[in-house]
Amino acid sequence: MTMLVRLVLGLLVLKAVVAGPRFSRQVDEDVDQDTYEYEDELTIGDPQIEIGTLAPPDFNYPVTDALYEEQEEEEEELPLTPRLISQGSGGSGDLMGPNTQKEEGLLPATPEPPQEGAGGVEESGSSGEPEEPEEPVIDWKGMPTCLLCTCLGGSVYCDDLKLDSVPPLPKDTTHFYARYNRITKINKSDFAFMNKLKRIDLTANEIKSIDERAFLGLPELEELVIRENHVSRLPALPETMSLIDASHNDIGSKGVHQEAFKDMTGLLYLYLTDNHIDYIPVPLPDSLRSLHLQRNNIQTMHGDTFCNLKDFNYIRNALEDIRLDGNPINLSRTPQAYVCLPRIPIGDLF
Structure with missing residues (x-):
């Protein structure tokens, strides 16, 4: 753009010089000569100029404000439009110039910038702050x-994807995580034929019901985490379980099967915190290390809940962590229930 301005200004100066009367007279006198002769120097009274020594366009001519304004008006009258260069010509860009024309159908029109108050960002009615965009709803159906x-x-991670059901899983899945979604129900078909599945984590969903046999067909299942849901009944689980976490649910007095954990010889951790259970779900396997039942409704405990009153030599070394705090039970009323334990359960003693 700077070169264009300087070139036009040079032409204007040259035009002014050529239009002078003395220059015209000199040209008329020497037009028939083979060689043109010019004066070496220019004075105020002698406006002749040597054409061969005309300054190049890069020379900075002193230009008045009027000339700048005239040039700007000329530039505004010549809009620049893009023209596509064919690929065979070696070019890869767009030519811009006052005489170029847009090839119809090849280039899209340049979008005009949004004007203030004419759209673009929606304005809220009274606060003047833009409205928050709605969260996109992911339609995963039919998607791999x-x-x-x-x-x-x-391992398959489906955390925080707004899912409302369990998606189809690859048959070789070993660990499945679908935390912080909107799943409401677990069907029997959700984990059918998943012979390698070892861990299922459905923390913080909206699960209200689980099919009774949803997990029984999983021969390798070891860990189930369904905490922070609305489950009212714990389903039947395979004997291979090592960790069960159903804390922060709505499991009541009939929400756990009788002797549900008896045959789980590898069970290590059982967490049923923050439910509505009113008894300790016995018998518990000898492998159990940690039992969390705090903040339930347990009021009584039998002497043989953890120990064998018929065998005083029986010691339960593995069960070191028992939490009963937050229950309406007085642990000091059943001291014989802890004689086989390495530690007394945590809870109220008075």
Whole structure:
């Protein structure tokens, strides 16, 4: 743009010189000569100029404000429009110039910038702050699970995707995580034929019901985490379990099967915190290390809940962590129930 301005200004100065009367007279006198002769120097009274020594366009001519304004008006009258260069010509860009024309159908029109108050960002009615955009709803149906979720080896991570049901899983899945979603129900078919599945984590969903046999067909299942849901009944689980976490649910007095954990010889951790259970779900396997039942409705405990009153040599070394705090039970009323334990349960003693 700077070069264009300087070139036009040079032409204007040259035009003014050529239009002078003395220059015209000199040209008329020497037009028939083979060689043109010019004066070496220019004075105020002698406006002749040597054309061969005319300054290049880069020379900075002193230009008045009027000339700048005239040039700006000329530039405004010549809009620049893009023209596409064909690929065979070696060019890869757009030519811009006053005489170029847009090839119809090849280039889209340049969008005009939004004007203030004419649209673009919606304005709120009274506060003047823009409204928060709505959260997009993901429609995962028909989409391959590993495009929707993250699959790493045998682990499938579907956390915080607004899911309302369990998506179809690859058959070689070993660990499945679908935390912080909107799943409301677990069907029997959700985990059918998942012979390698070892861990299921459905923390913080909206699960209200689980099919009674939803997990029984999983021969390798070891860990189930369904905390922070609305489950009222714990389903039947395989004997291979090592960790069960159903804390922060609505499990009541009939929400756990009788002797539900008896045959789980590898069970290590049982967490049923913050429910409505009114008894300790016995018998508990000898492998159990940690039992959390705080903030339930347990009021009584039998002497043989943890120990064998018929065998005083029986010692339960593994069960070191028992939490009964937050229950309406007085632990000091059943001291014989802890004689086989390495530690007394945590709870109220008075």
